[in-house]
Amino acid sequence: MQIPKDLIEKAQSNLVGVKNAAEFYQVRSSFLGKNSQLADLFNSIRNLPTEEKIRFARDLNAIKADLEAIFENAFASISSGHQTHTNIDLTLPGIDHGLGTLHPISIITQKIASYFEQHSYSVFFGNEIESDFFNFEALNFPANHPARQMHDTFYLDEKQNFLLRTHTSNTQIHAMMQYGVPLKILSPGRVYRCDSDNTHLPMFTQAEGLVVDQAVSFGKLKGTLINFLNHFFNQEMEVRFRPSFFPFTEPSAEVDIRFGKKGWLEVLGCGMVHPNVLKGCGVDSNKYSGFAFGMGIERLAMLYYGVDDIRDFYGSNLEFLKQFKPSI
Amino acid sequence: MKIDYRYLKEFLHAKESIQELADLMTSIGFESEIHKDQSIHFDVTPNRGDFLSLNGISREYSAIKGKLSNPKLQISKQTFRENKQIISAIDQAACTHYCLGLVKNIRKVKQLTPKKRSLLTKAEIPLIHPLVDLANYVMLELGTPMHIFDLDQITLPISVGYLRKSQKVRVIGGEEKNLQTSTLAIKDAKKVVALAGIIGEKESSVSKKTINIAIESAYFKPDKIINQSRLYGLATEAGFRFERGVNPTLQEFAIERYLKLLSEIATFDSTDCYKKGKAKFAAHSIKIDMQAFERFSDVKLSREKATKILRLLGFAIQKSISNTFIAEVPAFRNDVTLKEDIYEELLRITGYNNVPILDEHSFSPLLSSGSKLDDGLKRFMVGRGFNELQNMPFINASYQQADCKNQNVTIVNPLREEESILRQSLLPQLILNFSRNYRRGFQQQKIFELGSGYIKKGDKYFQEKIFSGLINFPSSAEQNIFTLKGLVCDILSLISTRKHSFKSIDCPDYFSNLGMDIFDGKKQIASFGEIKSSLLREKQNIYLFGFEIYLDRIDNSVQTKKLVKPSKFPFSTKDINVIVDSKVTYEVLCNTIMLGNIKNLVEVSFVDRFISEKIGKDKVSYTLRMKFQSNSYSLTDEEIQNNIVKIFSMLKHTFGATLRQ
Numbered sequence: 001m002q003i004p005k006d007l008i009e010k011a012q013s014n015l016v017g018v019k020n021a022a023e024f025y026q027v028r029s030s031f032l033g034k035n036s037q038l039a040d041l042f043n044s045i046r047n048l049p050t051e052e053k054i055r056f057a058r059d060l061n062a063i064k065a066d067l068e069a070i071f072e073n074a075f076a077s078i079s080s081g082h083q084t085h086t087n088i089d090l091t092l093p094g095i096d097h098g099l100g101t102l103h104p105i106s107i108i109t110q111k112i113a114s115y116f117e118q119h120s121y122s123v124f125f126g127n128e129i130e131s132d133f134f135n136f137e138a139l140n141f142p143a144n145h146p147a148r149q150m151h152d153t154f155y156l157d158e159k160q161n162f163l164l165r166t167h168t169s170n171t172q173i174h175a176m177m178q179y180g181v182p183l184k185i186l187s188p189g190r191v192y193r194c195d196s197d198n199t200h201l202p203m204f205t206q207a208e209g210l211v212v213d214q215a216v217s218f219g220k221l222k223g224t225l226i227n228f229l230n231h232f233f234n235q236e237m238e239v240r241f242r243p244s245f246f247p248f249t250e251p252s253a254e255v256d257i258r259f260g261k262k263g264w265l266e267v268l269g270c271g272m273v274h275p276n277v278l279k280g281c282g283v284d285s286n287k288y289s290g291f292a293f294g295m296g297i298e299r300l301a302m303l304y305y306g307v308d309d310i311r312d313f314y315g316s317n318l319e320f321l322k323q324f325k326p327s328i
Numbered sequence: 329m330k331i332d333y334r335y336l337k338e339f340l341h342a343k344e345s346i347q348e349l350a351d352l353m354t355s356i357g358f359e360s361e362i363h364k365d366q367s368i369h370f371d372v373t374p375n376r377g378d379f380l381s382l383n384g385i386s387r388e389y390s391a392i393k394g395k396l397s398n399p400k401l402q403i404s405k406q407t408f409r410e411n412k413q414i415i416s417a418i419d420q421a422a423c424t425h426y427c428l429g430l431v432k433n434i435r436k437v438k439q440l441t442p443k444k445r446s447l448l449t450k451a452e453i454p455l456i457h458p459l460v461d462l463a464n465y466v467m468l469e470l471g472t473p474m475h476i477f478d479l480d481q482i483t484l485p486i487s488v489g490y491l492r493k494s495q496k497v498r499v500i501g502g503e504e505k506n507l508q509t510s511t512l513a514i515k516d517a518k519k520v521v522a523l524a525g526i527i528g529e530k531e532s533s534v535s536k537k538t539i540n541i542a543i544e545s546a547y548f549k550p551d552k553i554i555n556q557s558r559l560y561g562l563a564t565e566a567g568f569r570f571e572r573g574v575n576p577t578l579q580e581f582a583i584e585r586y587l588k589l590l591s592e593i594a595t596f597d598s599t600d601c602y603k604k605g606k607a608k609f610a611a612h613s614i615k616i617d618m619q620a621f622e623r624f625s626d627v628k629l630s631r632e633k634a635t636k637i638l639r640l641l642g643f644a645i646q647k648s649i650s651n652t653f654i655a656e657v658p659a660f661r662n663d664v665t666l667k668e669d670i671y672e673e674l675l676r677i678t679g680y681n682n683v684p685i686l687d688e689h690s691f692s693p694l695l696s697s698g699s700k701l702d703d704g705l706k707r708f709m710v711g712r713g714f715n716e717l718q719n720m721p722f723i724n725a726s727y728q729q730a731d732c733k734n735q736n737v738t739i740v741n742p743l744r745e746e747e748s749i750l751r752q753s754l755l756p757q758l759i760l761n762f763s764r765n766y767r768r769g770f771q772q773q774k775i776f777e778l779g780s781g782y783i784k785k786g787d788k789y790f791q792e793k794i795f796s797g798l799i800n801f802p803s804s805a806e807q808n809i810f811t812l813k814g815l816v817c818d819i820l821s822l823i824s825t826r827k828h829s830f831k832s833i834d835c836p837d838y839f840s841n842l843g844m845d846i847f848d849g850k851k852q853i854a855s856f857g858e859i860k861s862s863l864l865r866e867k868q869n870i871y872l873f874g875f876e877i878y879l880d881r882i883d884n885s886v887q888t889k890k891l892v893k894p895s896k897f898p899f900s901t902k903d904i905n906v907i908v909d910s911k912v913t914y915e916v917l918c919n920t921i922m923l924g925n926i927k928n929l930v931e932v933s934f935v936d937r938f939i940s941e942k943i944g945k946d947k948v949s950y951t952l953r954m955k956f957q958s959n960s961y962s963l964t965d966e967e968i969q970n971n972i973v974k975i976f977s978m979l980k981h982t983f984g985a986t987l988r989q
Contacts, residue, residue, distance in 0.1 A: 098713030100774065102706055105718055110703055119688060128721075128780060129737065129789040144551035147374045155740040162789055164739070164750075190721075190780075194743055202743055203720040218675070219626030219686035226685055241680035243357030243672065245373030251672030253680055254359075272624070275668055289624065316717045316761040318770050326710050 015074045028071045102326045108301040109188050112207050116186040124185040126171035138173040139248040140276045147247045152194035164192035168208035176281035182213035205297040212290030221291035250274045268295045330369045332450040340389050340397050356676045367450040375663040377572025381471030391640040391677045403584035408603040415604040416485035422552040423488045425605040429543035429583040433597035457534045472582040473566035479540035481532040483517040498530045525553040525570040545579040575660040577607040609659040618651040626684050637677045714774040719757040722747035734783035750782035754796035755838045763865045774799045793879040801871040812873045816856045823884045853881045899957035905988035910948045912983050924978050931955040949988045
């Protein structure tokens, strides 16, 4: 009686290409099952002389142990999915599930809104078609004041009663009249000015912040904006506040950040809410004070993404826009 | 305003470099830019007309440095008399104070010194004639514009008032302006000699032959000047200053200063000065409490330091007691009316950057946020492989389809005529975007926009939030419209829990007849369908579909759907193939079956629709899947089969349906 020498090799060879448990058990059965060659050999031992029976049984048990080890390892490999594959190039790209993209202005708007919402601001939207009252008069822009010339306004009627809002500050008035005070809102939205070149567009996006309460101070305004800028650019920013003029805030300030080789860049306008604005909204300016700020979202997006030409945002070129994958 | 650095440095007795001086002025609110010609351009905000002079800069500089640095200006003291033969009348509602200095037999006129000429040229004020240049120089010194008439070219007396009839006037520079009635003008006995506060008439202006002059110095109210500059398209140095407000008390002083400087460059025989009206200024006072200032600004400042700053800025201080004082506002600061204005002055000079940085203001949110819906919709679309675009709302009137119901919103003063209409729908621009990107090589596109549409009804304007998208398919398969319909239904299910109805397109501005309107009750909330091929530039093999959802019309109040407790017993499904007349729709079939009182039937769903000559002309075959389930026991095959027989009988009876083998 002879023990086949290549049983181990055959088992290893037959295990190659086994993909699942069913195939595995089929192969295992052919080597270790009741009808296997090994089982036949064990059955034949009983007819051998005693001495040969002992030697032969020892050899068969050794082969059986080896086979069991081979199959045990093979099964572990199948169970964990770690099969041995050949001829697969894992550097090939993954299957594209067609994830779309958000517009960069949406991404930046959400980033800003999300930050302020986490700081208990409510997001409030206003109208783009606005009356002269809400866009100018209630914000302390007297008729025939040069400050109105800062806003190149699109008018919708000859009498200039209706216009496209020139800033999101109109929402300050709507929010205070609608909800009263105390109030803490962030109002993003589109605004319009008769202006167009590579740094100005006739339409752009602003986010307006307004906080009205007792004991609102200039120092808190500074803290709010510096914390926001540090968060937005994800680094400690060098920030400076410069006196400026907006009819609806007093004092007013422009906020600059130092941005690498570009030096100081203006990113925000802000100030303490003008008492005339509070009074006009029925708010007692002796009891309440407030601060407001406004930022140009395209401006922040240009700095954030390193975009040089503001017109790229509205060119609707998918080659440009497909770069802006959303993040969670 | 642009000022020569060297001149300014000498005027202020300053030691700062040009960069240091520019930074200093920027830090107090006058954004300064250094030019290559060693001048500084100051960006002056519209409320600070008082800064538009060397004197104005000097006041600010003094306040920063903590000591007076204004040089005392020499004048030639004059007596100003009233004489109706010289100044007959002025409209005091527009011009409170009008002065004329008459100088005769001027000769041996020299140019201004090189320093003064350099100051003017760097300020971008052209050198015209020494007599005019001198007036411009005094304007740069004091901030008060002046005008010089050739006395021999005007006929006294002068008057200031509004024109009663329109007339043409050739202004300095040669341009002819058609002055309208109600224009504020300076007139002599015969004609208009100047547009008040803006520019003079050409003929009466100074020329090489001029030997006798009339020096005009007046105070015109800002609101009377501002519209005139715009109306006639005349942006002048004088107009710029009057619009922002000049010192109403400096007119006589300005003429005296001019005469003093004139004596340095020319010889003349006599001077006579006249005036009409008064230098009107009602001084007002503001009480300041330094503790209130500290609460407002978080800056601790002593009363002594505060009053010193204000004095150097030109304010008079009265009743300085304990922590309070009264500040009297100077004539040249028409922007200061409230205590907050004074706070700003103190903060400007002490430095905004020295205000401490405090923690944010704590607060509990009150309002619900409307941003979640927008963000959620956008992210849903991104997950479905769509790319977001944003467009400006200005569109070409010819491109906007004539809307069935609404008027366009038109811009009175558009940047370009072809952008004079505000869009009612987002689709026209998205279709343009699609075409442009198609030409760039994007053969398959999924794009969307969330924006506004604008309409006018009568004299009222409306803005509506719209959500639109486009998707193109590689073939004209019938399945395309259902892919889109599925998407639109998914979007609506995210926003609203209400049941919506579908009807054929009623107002097909952008869609072919392969499309539907969606309603919530009687209110149309969305449309979708195949985009009309006539709207596409690319005519071949484009199967473009789109949708438009009117978000503001959708009732998105949250109605939590009542959950159904799942049965402990399994459900079974069974398909049925029926052939019916092609006019019978899937929706009608479904409703009929569901309303048919079939025991344990819980759902009917669509599997397939088939049309072929083999099943008969004008016939259609539907495969419908019935789902059966009981809450109390497991259904048997026999029960299910009996139900199928009942359903078929009902369809046979109602629609003449036959079974498809």
